[in-house]
Amino acid sequence: MKKISVLGSTGSIGTQTLDVVASYPEHFQIEGLAAGNNIELLLRQVQEFKPKKVSVSTQELADRIANDLPAGTKLYYGSEGMIEVGAGSEADTVVTAVVGSMGLPSTLAAIDAGKSIGLANKETLVTAGHLVTARAREKGVSLLPIDSEHSAIFQCLNGERMEDIDFITLTASGGSFRHLSRDELKNVTVEDALKHPNWSMGSKITIDSATMVNKGLEVIEAHWLFGLPYDSIKVLLHPESIVHSFVQFRDSSIMAQLGNPDMRVPIQYALTYPERWHSASPQLSLAEAGKLHFKEMDFERFPCLKLAYECGRIGGTATTVFNAANEVAVSRFLNRGIAFLDIERIIEAVLDQHESIAEPSLETIAHSDAWARKVAAEI
Ligand SMILES: NC(=O)C1=CN([C@@H]2O[C@H](COP(=O)(O)OP(=O)(O)OC[C@H]3O[C@@H](n4cnc5c(N)ncnc54)[C@H](OP(=O)(O)O)[C@@H]3O)[C@@H](O)[C@H]2O)C=CC1
Ligand SMILES: CC(=O)[C@@H](O)[C@H](O)COP(=O)(O)O
Ligand SMILES: [Mn+2]
DSSP states (O other): OEEEEEETTTSHHHHHHHHHHHHOTTTEEEEEEEOSSOHHHHHHHHHHHOOSEEEESSHHHHHHHGGGSOTTOEEEEHHHHHHHHHTTSSOSEEEEOOOSGGGHHHHHHHHHTTOEEEEOOHHHHHHHHHHHHHHHHHHTOOEEEOSHHHHHHHHHTTTOOGGGEEEEEEEEOOOTTTTSOTGGGTTOOHHHHTOOSSOOOOHHHHHHHHHTHHHHHHHHHHHHHHOOOGGGEEEEEOTTOOEEEEEEETTSOEEEEEOOSOTHHHHHHHHHTTOOOOOSSOOOOHHHHOOOOOEEOOTTTOHHHHHHHHHHHHOTTHHHHHHHHHHHHHHHHHTTSSOHHHHHHHHHHHHHTOOOOSSOOHHHHHHHHHHHHHHHHHO
């Protein structure tokens, strides 16, 4: 029996993780569930999966559900609550499915407690990749990628030697506005931005996909997960999202991982690795897919990707600030406070005011993250 805790159980990745768990009740057991504000869904999950520990974002929400929990379920709240549900549980694997750099403390705590990490929360690696990967190495803890592109690369690298890699390529759908010119982006709406062509995901990552920040975050995520220099990480437009990513080796072979756009596949792989179990996800038919398309990335059309590479190459707190400025800008856009193109304008303006600090401590990262959020909120 594999014991699992899910941080962000009520979100897109969280609910799909529980779908996978529910399809193998004899092999998986839920130890802990952490949600933000969606207490109705959390309570339904508690009834179904009977976790020993649950957490919500605030004390007020905890008070509201305290009497609705079964006697054996312990209740926590806030950042400490998430740590309790992950690191403080009996789980073997903690799935990090919250959004944003707020997932960093609970991820680090879970690593310190020796838990395997099913890593969806890419912002933690962008914010503090050197600390997360160093701690995981020190503790002998696996960081198993859930992000579809990174799961693909991880699968392609199985049994391979790093010195045989020429480069890896992350595929990008192009997002909701891939058919629009930069001029046409001026007046796009939040509703249109939230219509991803291939994937059904949470709102923040869907906006990141439209700005191409998501691919930028993923380039930095790949740098930390696979230890590759930025020159060896490429991005290619692939509108169908069927080839999830690929590796090009020095003997001119390419290894790719393909499948329908369905996150239950990489989630399940992270939970069953190194085994492969039957999946409820429909098999991909290449005959039905017919043609697959690929196109070079246009960095002028998608300047946020260029910015992400620049920050990655600078290193230190540059990526922390890139991520934090983006989180604030996306939230302002989703709240209808700014226009779509203001997202990239804000990220750029915050970065212009930042001098990167190399090899930052956790304290320096927290300080840079907070500084970037304050500046991004006031632009
Ligand atoms: N969705 C996808 O297909 C993919 C997502 N990812 C990454 O996975 C992560 C999760 O994304 P996604 O599932 O789309 O996001 P969602 O917005 O769908 O879900 C976010 C989850 O985080 C919870 N949460 C928010 N604030 C808090 C808080 N203060 N305390 C505790 N929990 C909180 C939410 O709770 P509540 O709803 O209860 O408020 C929810 O459960 C992101 O880092 C994303 O980049 C990566 C690849 C694919
Ligand atoms: C499902 C997943 O992994 C997302 O990160 C997805 O990749 C978003 O799609 P694009 O960023 O390619 O539009
Ligand atoms: Mn992805």
